[in-house]
Amino acid sequence: MIRSSAWALFAAPALLAAAPASTELAQVQQHLRAMKTMTADFAQTDRNGKVVTGTLTLKQPGKIRFQYQKGVPILIVGDGKALTFIDYSVRQVQRWPIGSTPLGIVLNPDKDISGIAHVVDTGDPRIVSVDASDPKHPEFGRINMVFIRDAAAPAGLRLEGWVALDSQSNRTTVRFSNQHFNVPVSDGMFRWNDPRSKSPKG
Numbered sequence: 001m002i003r004s005s006a007w008a009l010f011a012a013p014a015l016l017a018a019a020p021a022s023t024e025l026a027q028v029q030q031h032l033r034a035m036k037t038m039t040a041d042f043a044q045t046d047r048n049g050k051v052v053t054g055t056l057t058l059k060q061p062g063k064i065r066f067q068y069q070k071g072v073p074i075l076i077v078g079d080g081k082a083l084t085f086i087d088y089s090v091r092q093v094q095r096w097p098i099g100s101t102p103l104g105i106v107l108n109p110d111k112d113i114s115g116i117a118h119v120v121d122t123g124d125p126r127i128v129s130v131d132a133s134d135p136k137h138p139e140f141g142r143i144n145m146v147f148i149r150d151a152a153a154p155a156g157l158r159l160e161g162w163v164a165l166d167s168q169s170n171r172t173t174v175r176f177s178n179q180h181f182n183v184p185v186s187d188g189m190f191r192w193n194d195p196r197s198k199s200p201k202g
Helices: 002-011 022-034
Strands: 037-045 051-059 063-068 074-079 082-087 092-097 117-120 127-133 142-149 157-165 171-181
Touching: 022 117, 022 127, 022 142, 022 157
Parallel strands: none
Antiparallel strands: 037 051, 037 171, 051 063, 063 074, 074 082, 082 092, 117 127, 127 142, 142 157, 157 171
């Protein structure tokens, strides 16, 4: 099955050899530029194997929202400039420039990724896997993105998920389902309530 083959990549992406596939890398770049918005359900697995679910909303450039399942007091929001992690249980807020996180690859479609990304040979022509990291900034982490060929998706690719590794090699795996591309998304989706005050932030 396509899905089982795709997710086998997430078991150990570092063991797979890079393939000279400039055409596929260009197609990934086209997909990121053509994907103006995306909504999806997600399942996220952390380094300890704990799985949480939720919904993803993405709007280029730079806007993203991970809304976690009921009972998980965490929210992650990108407002176009910064990625904000909000933990309502302890009223804590942390922010990072989007470009200094692994998601910077996904959320900056105008960035030329040819110098920092390479296609991973999956052995399956239906699957495109891309590994990206900035050798000049290893502290930004690394991301391995998996796509399925789908003529109905932007540039013929459907983003299935990614594995992100931070500078401490903490791995987070995100898998998508029920993807919808280029649907209307309000900028209001990327506002959040600051637990340190009663004022909404955006």
